[in-house]
Amino acid sequence: MKEMSTTxxxxxxxxxxxxxxxxxxxxLDIAEKALNKGYKANLFLYMDAVHVPKKGQxxxxxxxxxxxxxxxxxxxLRVKACVRCASxxxxxxxxxxxxxxxxxxxxxxxxxxxxxxxxxxxxIKESDKVITLGE
Amino acid sequence: xxxxxxxxxxxxNSGNTKICLKNALLARSQGYxxxxxxxxxxxxxxxxxxxxxxxLKKLLASGCKLFxxxxxxxxxxxxxxxxxxxxxxxxxxxxxxxxxIMEKSxxxxxx
Amino acid sequence: xxNSILIMITKAPYGRENVYGGLYTAIACLERKLSVTVxxxxxxxxxxxxxxxSYKTLGYPNIEDLFYALFPPxxxxxxxxxxxxxxxxxxxxxxxxxxxxEEELLNRIRxxxxxxxTY
Numbered sequence: 581m582k583e584m585s586t587t588x589x590x591x592x593x594x595x596x597x598x599x600x601x602x603x604x605x606x607x608l609d610i611a612e613k614a615l616n617k618g619y620k621a622n623l624f625l626y627m628d629a630v631h632v633p634k635k636g637q638x639x640x641x642x643x644x645x646x647x648x649x650x651x652x653x654x655x656x657l658r659v660k661a662c663v664r665c666a667s668x669x670x671x672x673x674x675x676x677x678x679x680x681x682x683x684x685x686x687x688x689x690x691x692x693x694x695x696x697x698x699x700x701x702x703x704i705k706e707s708d709k710v711i712t713l714g715e
Numbered sequence: 716x717x718x719x720x721x722x723x724x725x726x727x728n729s730g731n732t733k734i735c736l737k738n739a740l741l742a743r744s745q746g747y748x749x750x751x752x753x754x755x756x757x758x759x760x761x762x763x764x765x766x767x768x769x770x771l772k773k774l775l776a777s778g779c780k781l782f783x784x785x786x787x788x789x790x791x792x793x794x795x796x797x798x799x800x801x802x803x804x805x806x807x808x809x810x811x812x813x814x815x816i817m818e819k820s821x822x823x824x825x826x
Numbered sequence: 827x828x829n830s831i832l833i834m835i836t837k838a839p840y841g842r843e844n845v846y847g848g849l850y851t852a853i854a855c856l857e858r859k860l861s862v863t864v865x866x867x868x869x870x871x872x873x874x875x876x877x878x879x880s881y882k883t884l885g886y887p888n889i890e891d892l893f894y895a896l897f898p899p900x901x902x903x904x905x906x907x908x909x910x911x912x913x914x915x916x917x918x919x920x921x922x923x924x925x926x927x928e929e930e931l932l933n934r935i936r937x938x939x940x941x942x943x944t945y
Contacts, residue, residue: 590817595945602723602755602756603723606754613809617810704855704860705860708827710942711721731868733868742932822939826836
């Protein structure tokens with residue numbers, strides 16, 4: 581991994597779910613390249629993109645989004661999903677944890693959490709660049 | 716000021732085509748430094764002999780740089796010799812893109 | 827670090843979730859003291875039409891109300907050429923929007939678009 585003198589942060593904002601759009605794979609490609617170049621990378625999931633961290637994805641012919649996401653999380657990608665969108669789609673399983681600010685789910689891969697949209701605003705403030713991908 | 720456009724949707728299907736082309740040309744005329752990255756279905760922007768080809772050629776002539784992702788061309792059966800002349804097909808598209816947005820550009824517009 | 831955000835809405839209201847996404851994000855960013863500019867282009871100009879009654883007929887939250895929740899301090903701009911293409915006049919829109927041309931759009935991007943989010 582290349583050392584950067586000051587570590588800049590890229591936040592990727594994804595609006596589409598896995599498999600329905602190449603934008604999801606593009607988001608992961610960009611995250612991977614950014615991390616490999618020594619930047620910090622955040623992935624905020626909105627609308628149908630909240631399906632991206634769902635466990636148990638099985639595909640025969642397409643690149644496995646869940647597997648890629650796990651790998652990227654292991655090399656430093658921070659992943660958060662909007663609670664309003666995740667709740668609407670059935671992922672939120674309880675009340676907000678007061679300490680962490682996250683909402684519980686058993687359906688996501690480890691390292692991906694459900695949080696409020698305010699966390700996205702906070703990430704925007706901390707970032708050097710923000711990009712949007714999806715329909 | 717450097718402004719980068721990142722396009723992922725096909726040109727004929729996307730209302731955003733006009734936004735990008737008009738704004739890029741206007742910005743260039745006002746002295747902005749412009750880069751346009753084409754990936755996913757947006758690689759079709761770079762195909763020669765379609766009705767937006769002249770707009771792309773104008774952009775290139777004005778000094779905008781267009782970068783096209785090779786893997787997306789190959790996937791779609793689009794040969795490099797069928798592209799508008801002077802578009803760049805870099806060997807590592809994402810490396811160039813990340814360096815541009817993180818180190819060089821001041822505004823990034825994703826369409 | 828980013829202090830200003832420009833939210834570009836390109837889709838029509840109600841047919842998709844996009845406009846809600848843009849406006850809820852705008853509200854959250856205002857809460858976190860970011861400067862927020864909303865720009866409506868292409869089909870996004872439809873979302874500023876006045877007299878919307880979505881709750882009555884679709885059971886969906888009213889987007890017109892969301893604009894009023896944002897302004898002020900957020901500013902809302904509508905692209906003239908997108909309006910012209912769609913036969914929309916200024917009188918068709920809510921009062922709190924300002925109609926701009928492409929040169930003014932570029933100025934907004936330059937002045938307020940440290941982060942530009944497209945819906």
